Amino acid sequence: xxxxxxxxxxxxxxxxxxxxxxxxxxxxxxxxxxxxxxxxxxxxxxxxxxxxxxxxxxxxxxxxxxxxxxxxxxxxxxxxxxxxxxxxxxxxxxxxxxxxxxxxxxxxxxxxxxxxxxxxxxxxxxxxxxxxxxxxxxxxxxxxxxxxxxxxxxxxxxxxxxxxxxxxxxxxxxxxxxxxxxxxxxxxxxxxxxxxxxxxxx
Numbered sequence: 225x226x227x228x229x230x231x232x233x234x235x236x237x238x239x240x241x242x243x244x245x246x247x248x249x250x251x252x253x254x255x256x257x258x259x260x261x262x263x264x265x266x267x268x269x270x271x272x273x274x275x276x277x278x279x280x281x282x283x284x285x286x287x288x289x290x291x292x293x294x295x296x297x298x299x300x301x302x303x304x305x306x307x308x309x310x311x312x313x314x315x316x317x318x319x320x321x322x323x324x325x326x327x328x329x330x331x332x333x334x335x336x337x338x339x340x341x342x343x344x345x346x347x348x349x350x351x352x353x354x355x356x357x358x359x360x361x362x363x364x365x366x367x368x369x370x371x372x373x374x375x376x377x378x379x380x381x382x383x384x385x386x387x388x389x390x391x392x393x394x395x396x397x398x399x400x401x402x403x404x405x406x407x408x409x410x411x412x413x414x415x416x417x418x419x420x421x422x423x424x425x426x
Contacts, residue, residue, distance in 0.1 A: 248347030259336035266360030345413025
C-alpha cells in the first residue's frame with residue numbers, strides 16, 4: 225500500500241475554499257435567521273443581539289470577532305489568523321447580500337434547522353480543512369486550554385449552553401428546541417467528517 229502524501233493547498237485553492245465555505249455558512253445563517261433560530265459560538269451571540277436590538281447581524285458578527293484575532297495569531301499562527309479574518313469578513317458580507325439574491329416565500333422551521341445545520345457544518349468543514357475558521361469562541365477555548373489546561377470541549381459546550389439560556393429572553397421555547405436540533409446536526413456533520421487521520425491539510 226502506497227503511503228499517503230499530504231501536499232499543501234495552493235493559494236487559489238484556499239481562496240476558493242474560503243469563498244465556497246463562507247457561502248455555505250451564509251446560506252445556513254440566512255435559513256436560521258428567516259426561521260428565527262439561533263446557533264452556537266459568536267454567530268449565536270450575534271443572533272441574540274440582532275433579535276434583541278434589531279441591529280444588523282453582519283455588522284454585529286464582524287465586531288464581536290475583532291478581539292479574537294490576536295489570540296488566533298498567537299495560538300494558530302499568522303496564516304490561520306489572516307484566513308480567519310477573511311472568512312469572517314466574507315461571511316458578514318454574504319449574510320447581508322444573500323437575502324437580496326434569493327427570496328424565501330415559505331420555510332418550515334424544522335427544515336431550516338436541519339438544512340441550516342448541514343450547510344453551516346459543511347461550510348465550516350471546508351474552512352477547517354484549509355486551516356481557517358470563523359474565529360470567536362473556537363480560538364478562545366483553544367487558548368484557555370493551552371494556557372490553563374481547561375478542557376476545550378467542555379468550555380465550548382458551556383459557552384454555547386450560556387447562549388441558549390440567554391436566548392430565553394428573546395426567543396420562544398419552540399424555536400430554542402429547533403435551534404438545539406440545528407446545533408446537533410451542525411456538530412454531527414463536523415464530528416463525522418473532521419476526524420484525525422481521515423484528512424490531512426497543511
